Amino acid sequence: MVEAAAARPASPARPGAALAQGFVTAYLSVIVLLPLAAVVWRAGDGGRRRLWEAISNDQALAALKLTLAASVAVAVINAVMGTVIAWILVRDRFRGQSVVNAVIDLPFALPTVVAGLTLLALYGPNGPVGVNVAYTRTAILLALLFVTLPFVIRAVQPVLLELDREMEEAAASLGAGSLTILRRIVLPNLVPAILSGVALAFARAIGEFGAVVLISGNLPFRTEVASVYIFGRIESGDPQAAAAISTVLLAISLAVLFGIGGLRRWATRYERA
């Protein structure tokens, strides 16, 4: 998309510009930068040994491993199901399609604790279908799948919409079956979008708290995710350990976002040639 005419830079002499920039800087510093600095600083406060102990003790490691494993699993499932659902929303036609499309945003609008509660109602101890996954790792997967649902779908949908059908039609006219067309023409074009969605879903999943806290039972070493562990450390009056694990989570999020960003740029390198 061609960028609109280059933005006219505000002359520094205009008082409005300086005021606006000052406001933005102040707001962001007070609301975002300062609190974040406090966490990172507190993590290291107390020396490297305490930081290492906080990160490498058994319970913390268990929580981190569980969180990462669950988030990776959820990312993979989302990559598949998200693409499927994006497909049926764009390439298929059925009654109620626009309602389904609207419902996709529900996890963005619904409070996480309510999401967890609804899953608990259906798949928990008092559920009507006799399925009970409360206090299990499956429950964690369910909760994370709920809250990360929209990311891949909303990333893939616009790309699917804009996809040029000519390539597929050309392939069909050359004798390719639907599966081949899918595999060799459509999917490669969707990969950057899927990767974006997966990165966002992953970053969201590793930090999820509200949806997990009711349904997982938060059993240490079994169903305790990193965010719940951090919460526990805060409640136990150990903010340094909490800050240490928080910094680890933050580092992972940033690494994934930047990593996938780089991957996307590599995957689309020919489009920018």
Added chain:
Amino acid sequence: MTGRQKPAPNSGRGGRYVLRVAGLGYLALLLLAPLSLVFWRTFEHGLGPAWGAVSNPAARHAILITLVITAIAVPANTVFGVVCAIVVVRHRFRGKGIVNALVDLPLALSPVVVGLAFLLLYGQSGWFGSWLTEHGIQVVFALPGMVLVTIFVSLPFVVREVVPVLREIGTEQEQAASTLGASSWQTFRRITLPAIRWAVTYGVVLTTARALGEFGAVSVISGRIVGKTETMTLHVQERYQAFDYVGAYASAVVLALLALTTLVVLNVVRREEPRGDRAEPGHEAVR
């Protein structure tokens, strides 16, 4: 975003149905069935118990606290969002990358970490702790702290909705107005603001939904004192842990109804949008 295309003529009918069933089944099992069950369970024994569950003092106070927090956080982030979007798109200055990163950060952080961060700043042993105690100001375990964390988590939405629209509409009209003698403020009020109004509306709706639904950060910062520092989301958890399932479900239903209203408004705004390529929530290009 329901652009549809004619199904490819040679896509196997069987394949198409399989995909449809798989996709819709997944959505039904994950989203629709659980939510419907909660609605059902809430009104199972009639309207009476459900109404009682949300009209008792603790629940009413929780609703009030939630509304107060939202009424502060949303306008603050709306003003910031519009100004920040203009600054990022129309101004030239060093550090734009940092501004973008800071604005996006709330989307990548766990809410519990957010609560911890503000606790470390304004708690008793925090950076500003002693100053606050000296002046008798209570931030943590009180409303101000809850407002601050809610502002943090709901910060990005207006900015991210307005930025692409501002980029797309370009500066021609604004420049024209300027050459005709309009002041910055006039240009803003009569050219820029109307052009971004749907993006702002969309962002405001997302911000509100996020503020209403905040749980982890307020859980840490509020102390969860029933009847004093409970939001509706905290109230849901408190009722559930007290084995008051009807109470928990009823409060959850109130929140769910607000969420569904959000969805409806979002869809209406989407249709009003003159351009169809505004960023979707979640359709954020990974920078």
